[in-house]
Amino acid sequence: MELTGWVKNYEWGKIGINSAVAQLAMANDPDFNLNEEETYAEMWMGTHICGVSIVKETGETLDRVLKEDLPYLFKVLSINKALSIQVHPNKCEAERLHAERPELYKDPNHKPELAIALTPFLALVGFLPTEDIRDNIDEFQPLTKLIGKEAVDEIHEKPNAESLKLCYERLMKADDADVDKCIKEISKHYQKELKENELLDVFNKTSKEFPGDVGVLSIFFMNLVRLQPGQAIYLGANEIHAYLEGECIECMACSDNVIRAGLTPKFKDVDQLLESVIFEGAPAHRKIFVPYRIDDTMQVYSPPVNDFAVIHISIKHSTDTYKLRLEPFGSILLTLAGVRRLHLKTKDGPKEIILTRGSIVYIPIEAAPEIEFQPGEDCGDDFTAYIATFNYFKKA
Numbered sequence: 001m002e003l004t005g006w007v008k009n010y011e012w013g014k015i016g017i018n019s020a021v022a023q024l025a026m027a028n029d030p031d032f033n034l035n036e037e038e039t040y041a042e043m044w045m046g047t048h049i050c051g052v053s054i055v056k057e058t059g060e061t062l063d064r065v066l067k068e069d070l071p072y073l074f075k076v077l078s079i080n081k082a083l084s085i086q087v088h089p090n091k092c093e094a095e096r097l098h099a100e101r102p103e104l105y106k107d108p109n110h111k112p113e114l115a116i117a118l119t120p121f122l123a124l125v126g127f128l129p130t131e132d133i134r135d136n137i138d139e140f141q142p143l144t145k146l147i148g149k150e151a152v153d154e155i156h157e158k159p160n161a162e163s164l165k166l167c168y169e170r171l172m173k174a175d176d177a178d179v180d181k182c183i184k185e186i187s188k189h190y191q192k193e194l195k196e197n198e199l200l201d202v203f204n205k206t207s208k209e210f211p212g213d214v215g216v217l218s219i220f221f222m223n224l225v226r227l228q229p230g231q232a233i234y235l236g237a238n239e240i241h242a243y244l245e246g247e248c249i250e251c252m253a254c255s256d257n258v259i260r261a262g263l264t265p266k267f268k269d270v271d272q273l274l275e276s277v278i279f280e281g282a283p284a285h286r287k288i289f290v291p292y293r294i295d296d297t298m299q300v301y302s303p304p305v306n307d308f309a310v311i312h313i314s315i316k317h318s319t320d321t322y323k324l325r326l327e328p329f330g331s332i333l334l335t336l337a338g339v340r341r342l343h344l345k346t347k348d349g350p351k352e353i354i355l356t357r358g359s360i361v362y363i364p365i366e367a368a369p370e371i372e373f374q375p376g377e378d379c380g381d382d383f384t385a386y387i388a389t390f391n392y393f394k395k396a
């Protein structure tokens, strides 16, 4: 089944044709109406109630046709302006939060997520090693003032999870006027130090996008991670993060639960974030999630959860037919480049679908154990696609 994704116009998205989301939506659907003033932030592929994919042939929603929900939600993100500092609750917390405040926490599911960069990608991921946070607080004196002597003494005496928690709590609960003053002082007197720490660009970006927002100061507490295309990060339950800039493929458990605490005009649930977040410092290189290679064509990003895995395939345009082995689970394929003729089995018999940039295809369980990518009209480009599926690789 060929699908159309659901486009979300959040205000942090890239604008008009500059957005990969808009480009893919136009390539997918010739009738897509591009507005050059509009932001195109996300494209959702899956059965989540807030953005169900449509089956092209019949116009039905994918969940109606499947008569069940997929365990994962597959997305493309195109980020211009930073997304909020956030964590995602674990399953247990998600059930409780959804029961208590359904208007804020929309479903009872956990939301581990994986982001794979499509373009150079910038994100804040997890806390820095506590010693580095201590050094930042010392170097940027307005932070020392904001956090207060007690917490600063504590992180000097014992740079551990507890003192990190105390300092971060003092930061997040500081008075708005004091936060604003702290940001202004750093901006005025610490340009040289920001530059030396490679924080100047991100400080200027976040403080311009969110003036006076406490999230700006999170850059002194969190790892700044720069991903190249194909590199990935995995965010397990309650790992603090914020995406700042770039484009990525994202896959997650089928949920929209976000606990926000900064860099956002939306509701900040600071108390819940402080209760949930894991206070563990670790260096940035530990945050890169490495896929494993099956063969020259195929790589798998297999996170430590059952809900989803992502397969990346890159077929050289000179390659003849490529056969991909699949287990019997419903999968969604998104084509990024090149042309191939996809041959697969369906419950109505064998089928051929021409794949070009923007094609989204639901691969049914009947297609297992093998689908074929036959050469298409040669456009000179290698064929590149991502496939989201249930994480049957985890058993291996």
Ligand SMILES: [Zn+2]
Pocket (backbone or CB within 6 Å): 086, 087, 088, 113, 235, 241
């Ligand atoms: Zn997230």
